[in-house]
Ligand SMILES: [Ca+2]
Ligand SMILES: [Ca+2]
Ligand SMILES: [Ca+2]
């Protein structure tokens with residue numbers, strides 16, 4: 001395998017194929033790879049997961065070389081995978097993904113998520129999962145397989161056997177014509193965003209905002225107050241276990257020095273600010289014309305069976321020491 005293969009043909013970033021190649025090249029070849037190239041390619045947390053995947057083939061000295069190269073600064077939590085949907089058919093890791101499909105992207109490969117027999121005319125615009133239950137919203141009023149009518153202001157639940165309405169927009173006072181375009185849950189609290197500005201329980205909820213619902217509505221994330229252009233629409237959200245929000249928007253922008261496109265996922269909290277979690281176009285060119293319009297971050301706990309004595313797998317860098325110049 002030569003290094004041009006490893007470094008890929010898509011310009012300065014590593015695609016999925018290149019990453020697979022990277023995981024299979026030998027340690028001498030790896031040493032020639034520019035740490036900056038790798039850094040540009042993947043976010044630290046995601047690449048950290050790749051190192052987990054590769055730990056059977058990556059020997060200690062290679063990991064040490066990467067650390068000495070400054071590749072990994074911090075990756076404090078368990079690995080993440082992304083459940084996502086595009087707004088138009090996209091080819092992701094050689095898999096054709098329709099707009100009504102949800103897939104799991106673990107960076108190396110893309111696999112389908114079961115939402116039951118959705119009509120091809122449907123477009124999934126919001127998604128969340130809890131155990132075996134998949135919660136989602138659709139762009140247009142749709143009759144589902146068992147006769148249930150889902151409107152764009154509803155959240156539907158699929159349990160593997162049948163559909164039900166989990167959140168009824170009409171019953172809870174969401175104006176007709178407003179679509180749910182992002183949905184997440186934190187315990188019993190629902191987080192929602194809409195495709196238009198709405199007034200709910202006296203709060204003006206802009207399309208880039210998140211409102212929480214637990215019997216009543218209240219603005220919980222005011223995006224423009226955190227630097228997001230009010231011309232953008234928040235179209236994907238997932239509450240992370242560490243308190244941060246993972247978010248996607250319907251267009252490109254820059255916030256807190258972080259640039260993003262509509263196929264990207266950014267994370268935010270008031271302490272750490274903004275960072276990119278998922279850089280879609282670095283993985284698949286097909287994301288270019290498509291917008292990531294439904295999102296759920298699948299969090300895995302940190303590994304408990306350590307291989308590295310210094311806890312390298314956990315991303316806790318406190319015990320690491322740099323012995324190289
Ligand atoms: Ca979609
Ligand atoms: Ca929105
Ligand atoms: Ca988006």
Ligand SMILES: [Ca+2]
Pocket residue numbers: 261262263287288289290291292
């Ligand atoms: Ca795009």
